[in-house]
Amino acid sequence: MFNEVYDVIVVGAGHAGSEAAAAAANMGSKTLLVTMNLQNIAQMSCNPAMGGIAKGQIVREIDALGGYSGIVSDTSAIQFKMLNKSKGPAMWSPRVQSDRMRFAEDWRLLLERTPNLDFYQEMVSGLIIEKGKVTGVKTSLGVEIKAKSVVLTNGTFLNGLIHIGDKNFGGGRAGEKAATGITEQLVSLGFDSGRMKTGTPPRVDGRSLDFSKMVEQPGDDNPEKFSYLDITKPLKEQRSCYMTYTSSEVHDLLREGFDRSPMFNGRIKSLGPRYCPSIEDKINRFADKDRHQLFIEPEGWNTCEVYVNGFSTSLPEDVQFKALRSVIGFENVKFFRPGYAIEYDYFPPTQLKHTLETKLVEGLYFAGQINGTTGYEEAASQGLMAGINASLKVNKKDPFTLKRDEAYIGVLIDDLITKGTEEPYRMFTSRAEYRTLLRQDNADLRLTPKGFELGLASEERLKRMEQKHNDAEKFVEFFTKTSVKPEEANPVLEAKGSSPVKQSDKMFKIFSRPKITIDDVRKFKAVEQYIQDNNLDNEVIEQTEIQVKYSGYIAKEKNNADKLSRLEYVKIPENFDYSQIKSMSFEAREKLKKIQPTTVSQASRISGVSPNDISVLLVYMGR
Structure with missing residues (x-):
């Protein structure tokens, strides 16, 4: 049945596998998606929802790069909420309640309409490896399928064991059998493996x-x-x-x-x-x-x-x-x-490169819960990145990675690769030191050009992003150049308990005041007229408001990002006394005292040392 050699084989069709298969196929690679049950593609194994704190930012980033999770979340949504609206925009996080059956159906239909993508239903029981390079997979029926690269996205299925009280039985999730063979083979090749657990309610x-x-x-x-x-x-x-x-x-x-x-x-x-x-x-x-x-x-x-x-x-x-x-x-x-509850095998992600390719076997990629993460969104983003890099590698192109100041996806993967994880890793806004830059509203501005270069994001998507960017930039410029007279400004200012102005002032300055919102400045005739004349939508208006009101914070964070990149080789004095830094978390002080890193860069990669702990350390060192 399988005479041809695939560019990419993706094992498992959960959230990671579905994104991996879509990315590789959409980039032109001949791709095969192998899963134990084609009726369960992109199954929501736990709660029927996408997004949430920091996770919503990840879904927006996947969408901006040209992935499918955002589209399916929209088409299958039954409720939408923007969480944390009472806080600053860096904390705003979109979340949808989903129709579980429609979510899986929409994913499958999208995948079936994707060129270059084949499907096969069977359990993959092993890998074909020759001279340190993966060359295909073996199935439980003994079928061998050749490939130039393989992406493993096995979720909770590797030697999965389900527990209900004092009863336990093998299974990858309720009603489905576990996958066997792969863990044992990888361990024999020198991989470290571990066990994690997760659970689900009635x-x-x-x-x-x-x-x-x-x-x-x-x-x-x-x-x-x-x-x-x-x-x-x-x-x-x-x-x-x-x-x-x-x-x-x-x-x-x-x-x-x-x-x-x-x-x-x-x-x-x-x-x-x-x-x-x-x-x-x-x-x-x-x-x-x-x-x-x-x-x-x-x-x-x-x-x-x-x-x-x-x-x-x-x-x-x-x-x-x-x-x-x-x-x-x-x-x-x-x-x-x-x-x-379910226990399953995972492989500590420190065994991977930033591309999610394993260090031990060339052409083999891991994505999702096999790397010790939890959550649909975390899995989907890894699948996207693994699919992208598998496709790039077989086509002899440079790898694609994201830095910590470019995307939450970059934070996630960097945390996994450099710090590892001993418990299921979940993304939070607090894990990102550049969260003012990594907002949900600007994921397209940050990542769509990259997605377009990869061949994932369409030209239509790029043009829409450029239009939004240009419209917002011009609207910000309008506020910097346009003045408002006291008789028009003061009623608005006084209604918000803000001190009045005595002479004409630039709108940007008034808009920047803490209590003044876009709804307030829209009461100025010139602002509303500008919006009407230029047919600005809510997305552009929101983007403009954030750029005006948080310009100082955004500039400061960009500056910090530049500084931290220059601190890659900053030395920490030998036998540095971390116990004296009381504003650093207790866990961080303990880990740093034990490991005694030689550089700030090394310190930042220690599990349990947060971005905030590193900032405190830098301040203490006068940097």
Whole structure:
């Protein structure tokens, strides 16, 4: 069946594999996507949502480069929220609630319409490696398929083991078998491997819930979208989520099952995601809390299935059921399926290059949870980068990487490659030292030119980005050159409790004041007239506001980025006393004292030392 040699074979069709296959194929490489079940392409294994804090920025970056995640997030969305709007724009993060079935369907249809992409359903049980270079894969039926490069995106399937109370069984996720053979082969080749765990909550029947007892969580009044392309549109209708709480009674019922919990009886020894703990972990670690939030999320437009966000658990199913029935609004709950934990193999990502190619085997790339990350968005971005670099390599072109001041994707990969991870890695805005530069609103300005050069971003996308950039630049220039008289400015200023002006002043200066917003300056006739005459859309207006109001912060951060790049070789004095830097995190002081790095660059790559810790160190050193 497979006489030809593929340029790229992608193993696994989750979020990482789907983006990898799309990227390689769209760049012109003959690509094969091999997965255990073609009905489960881009399956949302956990919560039915895309985006969120820092993750929304990643989805925008994937879209700006020409990936598919943003488009599918828009076409399958049932609710949109821009999180952190009360904070500065560096913290704004888009998030959609998704229709789980439509999400997977839209992904599959997009992939099937992608030229150069073939599909095959079977388990890959091993790699074909010759003289230190990957040359193909072997399947469980003994089929050998040749390729110039291979991208492994196995998710939680490598020797996956599912736990529900004192029961456990092999599986990659509920209802699907685990993948075997690859870990053992890679370890025999000299790779280090480890075990991680993650978990998921029960899915329940929404018809059995009393939503009137819960707090409604509607979407935004004026929803936006993820993709920068016009082919997707903002939602006109939305489905609400709901919020309720656990209680002391719920916690006591859950504790009754702790002796049968694999997390507490020692059956699970691997580490789970710190920032998405199980409900039993939460009530154990935060024993002083008498309640925890639960977010009740619909799984789609038409299904009654509901996801109980915040109740991830591996407790016995009878304990889960009994405890949930004591939650307000869940008194008559019916289960679709219980929650469970899953253990799986991963490979510490310090064994990779920044291109996500392995150091030990040429042409072999890892992306997604195999690298120790958690989250659809983190996986998808790695898949995109691995697919890009696999395609570039087989075509003998220079590799493509992103720096920490260019993208959250750059932060993610640099963290993994230089620091490694011993627990499932999740992206946060706090991990990025240049988050004022890496906003969700300007991902297209940062990355679309790069995507266009790669052949992923279309000319239409590039022109749209250039139009937005030019319109915003001209609008900023308008504010710098245009003055407003006191009689027009002062009523607006006084209404906001801002001191009045005594003479005509430039609009840029007035707009820069802390309490003044774009809605305020639009009350000036010249501003509204400019917007109407130039037919400016909300995207350009928002971009202009950010450029004006945060110009100082943006300039400062760019300057810091330049400085830090020059500090690559700054030496740290021998036996430096880190204990004296009280404003540095305790974990960082401990790690730095133990490892004693010789340069600031080396210090920044130590796991547990955050960008903020490095900034504190530089200040202390007078740099």
